[in-house]
Amino acid sequence: MRNFNIRGESVRDVVSGSNETWIRPARSTQEDPHDHHGNSTEHKKAFPVLAFNFEHVRKPFEISMWILLALLMKLGFHIIPRISHVVPESCLLIVVGLLVGGTIKAVEGTNAPVLDSKLFFLYLLPPIILDAGYFLPIRPFTENLGTILVFAVLGTLWNVFFIGGTMFAVCQIDGAGLADVDLLSCLLFGSIISAVDPVAVLAVFEEIHINELLHILVFGESLLNDAVTVVLYHLFKEFSHEGSVSVGDALLGVVCFFVVSLGGILVGFIYGILGAFTSRFTSHTRVIEPLFVFLYSYMAYLSAEVFHLSGIMSLIACGVIMRPYVEANISHKSYTTVKYFLKMWSSVSETLIFIFLGVSTVAGPHDWNWTFVVFTVFLCLVSRVLGVIGLTSIINKFRIVKLTKKDQFIVAYGGLRGAIAFSLGFLLTDSKMKHMFLTAIITVIFFTVFVQGMTIRPLVELLAVKRKKESKGSINEEIHTQFLDHLLTGIEDVCGHYGHHHWKDKLNRFNKKYVKKWLIAGERSTEPQLISFYNKLELKQAMMLVESGSTSKLPSVMSSVSMQNIQPREPPRRRAMPSISKSREEEIRKLLRANLQNTRQRLRSYSRHDLMIDPFEDNVSEVHLRKQRVEMGRRMSHYLTVPANRQEAPPVRKVGFQPEHQVFTYDDAESPRSAEMKPRSAAVRLLNELPQRSDQSDAEPNAKQDDQEDQLKLSRGLSDPGPNQEQKES
Amino acid sequence: MGAKQTRSAQKYQDLTDKTGFSPEQIKNLHKRFQQLSDNEETISRENLEKIPALANNPIRKQIIDAFFDKRNQHQNEVGAFQEIGFEQFLMVMSHFRPPTLKTTEEEREAMRKEKLRFLFNMHDTDNDGTITLEEYRKVVEELLSKSGAIGLEAAKAIADAAMLEVASTNVPHMAPDDFYEGITFEHFEQILKGLEMESRMHIRFLDVDTMTMRCGKSKS
Numbered sequence: 001m002r003n004f005n006i007r008g009e010s011v012r013d014v015v016s017g018s019n020e021t022w023i024r025p026a027r028s029t030q031e032d033p034h035d036h037h038g039n040s041t042e043h044k045k046a047f048p049v050l051a052f053n054f055e056h057v058r059k060p061f062e063i064s065m066w067i068l069l070a071l072l073m074k075l076g077f078h079i080i081p082r083i084s085h086v087v088p089e090s091c092l093l094i095v096v097g098l099l100v101g102g103t104i105k106a107v108e109g110t111n112a113p114v115l116d117s118k119l120f121f122l123y124l125l126p127p128i129i130l131d132a133g134y135f136l137p138i139r140p141f142t143e144n145l146g147t148i149l150v151f152a153v154l155g156t157l158w159n160v161f162f163i164g165g166t167m168f169a170v171c172q173i174d175g176a177g178l179a180d181v182d183l184l185s186c187l188l189f190g191s192i193i194s195a196v197d198p199v200a201v202l203a204v205f206e207e208i209h210i211n212e213l214l215h216i217l218v219f220g221e222s223l224l225n226d227a228v229t230v231v232l233y234h235l236f237k238e239f240s241h242e243g244s245v246s247v248g249d250a251l252l253g254v255v256c257f258f259v260v261s262l263g264g265i266l267v268g269f270i271y272g273i274l275g276a277f278t279s280r281f282t283s284h285t286r287v288i289e290p291l292f293v294f295l296y297s298y299m300a301y302l303s304a305e306v307f308h309l310s311g312i313m314s315l316i317a318c319g320v321i322m323r324p325y326v327e328a329n330i331s332h333k334s335y336t337t338v339k340y341f342l343k344m345w346s347s348v349s350e351t352l353i354f355i356f357l358g359v360s361t362v363a364g365p366h367d368w369n370w371t372f373v374v375f376t377v378f379l380c381l382v383s384r385v386l387g388v389i390g391l392t393s394i395i396n397k398f399r400i401v402k403l404t405k406k407d408q409f410i411v412a413y414g415g416l417r418g419a420i421a422f423s424l425g426f427l428l429t430d431s432k433m434k435h436m437f438l439t440a441i442i443t444v445i446f447f448t449v450f451v452q453g454m455t456i457r458p459l460v461e462l463l464a465v466k467r468k469k470e471s472k473g474s475i476n477e478e479i480h481t482q483f484l485d486h487l488l489t490g491i492e493d494v495c496g497h498y499g500h501h502h503w504k505d506k507l508n509r510f511n512k513k514y515v516k517k518w519l520i521a522g523e524r525s526t527e528p529q530l531i532s533f534y535n536k537l538e539l540k541q542a543m544m545l546v547e548s549g550s551t552s553k554l555p556s557v558m559s560s561v562s563m564q565n566i567q568p569r570e571p572p573r574r575r576a577m578p579s580i581s582k583s584r585e586e587e588i589r590k591l592l593r594a595n596l597q598n599t600r601q602r603l604r605s606y607s608r609h610d611l612m613i614d615p616f617e618d619n620v621s622e623v624h625l626r627k628q629r630v631e632m633g634r635r636m637s638h639y640l641t642v643p644a645n646r647q648e649a650p651p652v653r654k655v656g657f658q659p660e661h662q663v664f665t666y667d668d669a670e671s672p673r674s675a676e677m678k679p680r681s682a683a684v685r686l687l688n689e690l691p692q693r694s695d696q697s698d699a700e701p702n703a704k705q706d707d708q709e710d711q712l713k714l715s716r717g718l719s720d721p722g723p724n725q726e727q728k729e730s
Numbered sequence: 731m732g733a734k735q736t737r738s739a740q741k742y743q744d745l746t747d748k749t750g751f752s753p754e755q756i757k758n759l760h761k762r763f764q765q766l767s768d769n770e771e772t773i774s775r776e777n778l779e780k781i782p783a784l785a786n787n788p789i790r791k792q793i794i795d796a797f798f799d800k801r802n803q804h805q806n807e808v809g810a811f812q813e814i815g816f817e818q819f820l821m822v823m824s825h826f827r828p829p830t831l832k833t834t835e836e837e838r839e840a841m842r843k844e845k846l847r848f849l850f851n852m853h854d855t856d857n858d859g860t861i862t863l864e865e866y867r868k869v870v871e872e873l874l875s876k877s878g879a880i881g882l883e884a885a886k887a888i889a890d891a892a893m894l895e896v897a898s899t900n901v902p903h904m905a906p907d908d909f910y911e912g913i914t915f916e917h918f919e920q921i922l923k924g925l926e927m928e929s930r931m932h933i934r935f936l937d938v939d940t941m942t943m944r945c946g947k948s949k950s
Contacts, residue, residue, distance in 0.1 A: 400828045401828075493784050530884075534884065534891065
């Protein structure tokens with residue numbers, strides 16, 4: 001009996017009467033005899049074949065419906081290409097939210113769900129922040145950290161006090177009906193509305209592909225201003241009850257700021273180290289690796305929230321610290337899983353947030369006050385512009401790469417407000433003021449997201465702001481980036497100047513010497529960055545090759561240049577085979593056999609133990625093999641006109657059947673260069689394994705001319721493997 | 731004393747014109763030069779090798795060689811000095827000046843070329859105008875020299891891959907028997923176009939507008 005509903009009229013008590021008395025002994029005895037009778041003498045109620053019980057699944061059902069709606073909307077927007085090009089997704093989602101809210105209100109009265117603050121802060125916000133923090137580009141972030149901090153801290157402080165103060169002045173205007181709004185309330189309002197919102201910034205900036213510097217400035221600011229917001233919000237909220245703030249309290253506020261931000265970072269740091277350490281031991285349980293990443297990060301966020309520390313900073317710190325070590329430890333598949341899950345969750349969250357914003361707008365109690373709202377919007381813009389210009393003039397004195405006027409404009413224009421402001425406003429205690437504040441907040445959010453969000457793209461194009469350069473991961477650039485790092489550190493040392501590079505270098509050496517040994521498993525702990533980069537690049541190229549493997553064209557990245565064009569020319573030695581070690585030869589032989597065999601089964605068995613490919617990419621060797629197969633197949637089909645077949649017959653017998661293909665015999669190939677026979681014979685043997693049907697008459701003329709070339713080229717392929725192969729073998 | 735002041739001011743003015751540093755920066759660098767050379771007129775390689783912080787740098791030798799490389803003096807000479815004076819020291823340092831807000835687009839281009847030339851000279855040790863595969867391998871080996879055996883094996887593969895990349899981007903269609911001699915300066919520029927050298931290859935200490943410069947300290 002699965003239904004636990006104890007409702008009088010339920011008809012699903014399959015075993016009626018007697019069971020009822022058994023479960024509910026306290027029930028009135030009046031019914032018992034009646035039922036008893038009924039049980040024995042009347043079988044009126046038919047067995048319910050189909051029943052309807054919604055309450056049972058209400059909550060999960062609703063949640064799933066909302067998420068499904070959100071995702072369907074997202075899907076819809078991308079199918080209609082024209083709109084998504086003009087209007088940013090966030091706007092469309094808010095509009096959908098408005099429609100949905102309106103529908104619900106019309107249908108059910110005032111039962112529309114509102115963006116619950118707890119839901120927002122505990123469930124919807126963390127995935128977005130984690131996604132942002134985990135994939136934060138570290139180099140530009142640390143290079144611009146000073147600028148970002150100045151904007152985040154000083155900029156937000158300026159905004160709060162300017163907006164709060166001016167709004168108070170505005171409230172003093174007679175006839176606006178705002179006389180009851182005191183200074184502290186205004187400052188509280190200022191602290192809510194001032195912070196640049198990471199969700200909104202991400203949503204809009206993702207689509208305009210602006211250059212890295214501006215992106216990291218605005219985005220970094222939106223992340224780091226959380227500490228300031230938290231402190232100011234709590235400070236003013238506490239004291240708006242008491243009505244005044246003393247100097248002592250203000251000082252405490254400053255202390256609180258440091259505690260909140262540094263404490264948050266510390267919490268994140270601890271969890272990050274824990275996560276990295278745990279990932280060191282997960283080599284036998286690869287399946288649960290991604291979960292560690294998620295859970296440790298979420299715990300960091302929650303732990304910080306417990307102490308009213310900055311959860312966002314904690315989350316960012318955790319992700320940033322954890323990432324390099326975790327990525328060195330986890331398998332490639334886990335890495336992909338982490339990446340895609342984070343993207344998926346943050347995408348869903350973002351969509352839900354915007355839709356809920358729309359719904360809440362319809363639902364929430366509103367108190368529209370023209371003066372208040374208009375001035376709020378106006379002041380937000382003005383204070384942002386003034387703040388950015390003022391701060392930039394100070395910052396530019398310390399920056400090498402100065403911020404131009406165009407940059408300043410984008411930074412100012414990109415200061416979008418979003419759902420965090422709304423949620424903070426929602427947390428205020430209920431009062432008439434709260435409704436007014438909420439209305440103003442929503443108006444500002446709408447204004448920034450719609451007006452600024454929609455116009456930023458054409459403005460960026462109009463002002464010809466530098467866009468993100470699509471870098472393809474060049475090994476040369478990586479080599480020279482590292483080279484430059486060392487060069488600049490060296491020059492700084494010559495100058496006797498302990499600057500940026502000097503400390504970065506020290507940190508790197510400390511990291512390499514101590515930290516990596518603890519947190520990274522096995523031999524990867526001593527792998528220099530250049531090599532990991534190179535491995536990653538090779539992996540990417542291998543994947544690309546595999547994916548395009550079945551088509552005839554190689555990716556256009558490849559040109560006809562190959563290793564033979566680069567190797568120094570030494571004619572006599574060129575034809576000679578450099579000696580390959582036994583083990584390599586075995587490897588190659590096995591490889592080629594596998595390729596020609598064309599059976600997946602073999603590949604899988606090779607992927608784990610047989611091939612001595614980079615042992616830390618256990619699942620990648622299969623990719624490499626497939627890539628090998630594709631490449632070899634292509635090369636071979638280029639030279640030979642016979643398709644590969646599955647038989648593996650011993651060469652001698654094969655040749656015996658087709659006397660006209662004498663040229664492929666063992667002897668023939670062997671004779672000119674008997675010295676270097678061994679590896680070549682492997683190649684020849686394999687060539688022979690290709691079926692040679694007697695009707696392939698065109699094979700013969702090919703054979704004679706191509707023979708030397710084939711074997712040479714094939715053997716060249718073996719002896720002088722391209723960089724991809726060499727990496728595999730090394 | 732007055733005469734001495736004007737004489738050094740005059741000297742500094744010459745250097746300012748030649749290298750582009752401000753008199754303040756030149757004074758600071760001069761002080762450092764005195765430190766390095768034990769108050770003598772010139773410094774030799776031993777003086778630079780004595781710097782303790784440089785010991786951990788994998789490309790220490792190349793950096794020191796760059797100071798004594800005649801090609802970096804912009805006077806169309808080749809070879810190496812045994813000792814250098816303050817002026818040559820400054821010339822080498824001038825490669826690490828950053829662009830300012832007032833630098834025009836052409837000046838930026840020229841600056842980028844100059845910095846890339848400096849890097850090229852560091853790689854092209856035999857001064858034949860190209861970076862051959864051997865030389866490039868050496869570069870990567872030095873970079874990985876602090877990483878033990880893993881480094882040496884992988885260095886070859888990485889250098890090969892890098893060379894292949896340069897060749898493919900610059901000369902996409904080579905016949906199988908063509909031979910790519912080495913990376914010329916034009917190819918070098920091409921391949922590092924994305925790094926924006928003029929913004930990356932600089933030392934903060936030499937920033938003209940830094941407020942801390944006026945305090946006369948050597949930290950910024």
